[in-house]
Amino acid sequence: MVKKYFLKSIVLLTVAALFSCEDDPAISCVTCNSPETTAFEVCRDQNGNATVNGENTDTNYDVYIAGLEESGATCGGG
Template structure:
């Protein structure tokens, strides 16, 4: 799990920190010791999106995974 989070964190850290708003979706800012702050948005299909890219994972599950790996979101 930590390895997966580290890969996501590196990709996110290297990407432009932005989130394209989707219809009816909301965004939250997350941070971890390994990355700059980044936004995770809920797409209209219920999936999480990082930098506008659909992760293919439900928003709540994605946020829970980030928090379990040590990130803070929405604070």
């Protein structure tokens, strides 16, 4: 009897886990260079923000990249 409930629980948990998983959009990254800094990586996070070397900037990726380029950095590749 206990075995039956255990197996049902396992099946239900497995089904719930499968349906709760979503395909995460790919995180894209570029390497940026600036005369004032060494090369660093800027990524577009799943929420659309820029992440620099693993730290979320709480700034939209496109806005962040535009700001870097305005200040003389070059970003691309990666």
